Amino acid sequence: MIQIKDVTKLYPAKEGSPTSRGGSEKRGSPGNGDAIRALDHISLHVQPGEWLSIMGPSGSGKSSLVNLIGCLDRPTIGEIWLDGQNVAGISASELNRVRAEKIGFIFQQFHLIPFLTAVENVMLAQYFHSMTDEKEATEALTRVGLGDRAHHLPSQLSGGEQQRVCIARALINDPKIILADEPTGNLDAVNEELVLRLLREFHQQGRTIVMVTHDPVVARLADRRIEFHHGKIASQEVFAMADDEQFDEVLEELWVLGEHGEIAEVERMEVHGALPVSLAIEKMMAMGLVISAPHPPEAHDHRPFINPCHDALKPVSASVGDGTLVVELTPRGRDRAGSIIRRHRLAERLFTDSLAMDSESEIEQQACKFEHILSPEATDKICAFLGHPRTCPHGAPIPPGACCGGEQRFENLSQRLERAESGRRYTRDEMNERR
Ligand code: ADP
Numbered sequence: 001m002i003q004i005k006d007v008t009k010l011y012p013a014k015e016g017s018p019t020s021r022g023g024s025e026k027r028g029s030p031g032n033g034d035a036i037r038a039l040d041h042i043s044l045h046v047q048p049g050e051w052l053s054i055m056g057p058s059g060s061g062k063s064s065l066v067n068l069i070g071c072l073d074r075p076t077i078g079e080i081w082l083d084g085q086n087v088a089g090i091s092a093s094e095l096n097r098v099r100a101e102k103i104g105f106i107f108q109q110f111h112l113i114p115f116l117t118a119v120e121n122v123m124l125a126q127y128f129h130s131m132t133d134e135k136e137a138t139e140a141l142t143r144v145g146l147g148d149r150a151h152h153l154p155s156q157l158s159g160g161e162q163q164r165v166c167i168a169r170a171l172i173n174d175p176k177i178i179l180a181d182e183p184t185g186n187l188d189a190v191n192e193e194l195v196l197r198l199l200r201e202f203h204q205q206g207r208t209i210v211m212v213t214h215d216p217v218v219a220r221l222a223d224r225r226i227e228f229h230h231g232k233i234a235s236q237e238v239f240a241m242a243d244d245e246q247f248d249e250v251l252e253e254l255w256v257l258g259e260h261g262e263i264a265e266v267e268r269m270e271v272h273g274a275l276p277v278s279l280a281i282e283k284m285m286a287m288g289l290v291i292s293a294p295h296p297p298e299a300h301d302h303r304p305f306i307n308p309c310h311d312a313l314k315p316v317s318a319s320v321g322d323g324t325l326v327v328e329l330t331p332r333g334r335d336r337a338g339s340i341i342r343r344h345r346l347a348e349r350l351f352t353d354s355l356a357m358d359s360e361s362e363i364e365q366q367a368c369k370f371e372h373i374l375s376p377e378a379t380d381k382i383c384a385f386l387g388h389p390r391t392c393p394h395g396a397p398i399p400p401g402a403c404c405g406g407e408q409r410f411e412n413l414s415q416r417l418e419r420a421e422s423g424r425r426y427t428r429d430e431m432n433e434r435r
Pocket residue numbers: 011012014020021036037038056057058059060061062063064065
């Protein structure tokens with residue numbers, strides 16, 4: 001979608017000031033040697049639908065790159081391919097066209113026209129793209145929660161509201177690429193949350209997002225993070241893999257809660273991983289692994305039980321049925337959760353029975369690693385090797401695999417699950433007894 005090939009961007013040095021940056025350009029000397037090297041041989045590929053976040057100290061070149069991708073400026077050297085077109089060498093009017101058609105901008109400084117109302121600011125973007133349509137512009141404002149503020153001037157709106165006008169403006173022409181330069185930099189927590197929620201929606205709709213941010217937590221929402229230093233990419237980190245493991249942990253937790261007939265309340269779940277649980281759950285909903293439901297109205301107690309895999313739940317507490325979010329596995333989520341649980345519990349069996357490991361914490365640690373990496377073939381081989389065991393060393397059922405064969409196994413499992421769901425619980429004492 002976006003391909004940056006060996007791009008360098010030089011700016012002429014400011015009048016009377018020595019260049020603030022290193023590089024091959026000499027400080028204080030006149031002419032071309034005085035240029036500021038904002039981007040220094042950058043190459044970068046952003047996949048369609050990818051969300052990339054860019055971090056780095058002030059002056060490291062982040063905005064320069066965003067402006068180049070956004071066709072607001074041209075590189076000194078190098079190529080920039082957007083959606084199959086090299087925009088590095090095209091004319092100013094062609095740049096304007098590409099920008100209007102492909103790009104939506106969200107800036108920290110909003111850049112709204114002060115003497116136009118919210119809806120007129122959105123319509124201006126329509127005008128540059130094709131033709132204005134007030135109804136559509138008003139609908140866009142309604143989608144960002146500003147339907148009743150359409151005829152206010154920017155000065156009559158809060159920072160958060162202005163940023164939402166920008167988002168409506170950025171989206172009005174249905175761009176494939178969203179460029180956000182510190183989109184939450186000037187916002188309070190409530191508006192930050194709103195803006196990030198909208199960005200997540202765009203991501204789910206399959207748009208490509210490039211976002212500059214100073215906030216590591218915000219950066220973590222992306223699929224990948226790169227870090228700029230002195231106009232170069234100093235490091236990069238891909239999050240998708242780590243997210244996947246966290247999703248596994250959540251699925252595992254949901255499975256075990258289900259085994260014990262417990263409702264999965266998002267607020268009570270503490271699952272290791274970089275994402276807040278509520279955000280992990282949102283991503284998993286988008287992937288079709290879980291669905292959410294409001295909490296049932298009846299207040300109920302949480303019974304103590306032990307999750308043999310992780311002590312991930314908050315301590316026992318009574319919870320009120322006050323509308324907290326509850327999640328359930330979809331059939332797909334249930335499949336994936338069952339396989340994770342199966343790998344984990346088979347690994348526990350292997351370590352305990354065959355390898356005679358006796359440190360409970362070591363067994364858990366290893367099983368937690370194996371649950372993510374065992375292939376289906378390896379899992380079935382271990383299962384066969386162990387004689388298709390029905391329970392883990394703690395007595396919790398092992399979901400049968402294809403290798404276990406026969407409907408008998410499945411019946412047994414579902415019977416066991418039914419029993420579990422009708423109130424069977426493993427308390428800590430019971431677990432110890434079984435050992
Ligand atoms: P960041 O967004 O990471 O803070 P920028 O891309 O805005 O960094 O700036 C990179 C360097 O280029 C800085 O030294 C900055 O002063 C310089 N720079 C940016 N834009 C211009 C410009 N239009 N004219 C001259 N220098 C510029």
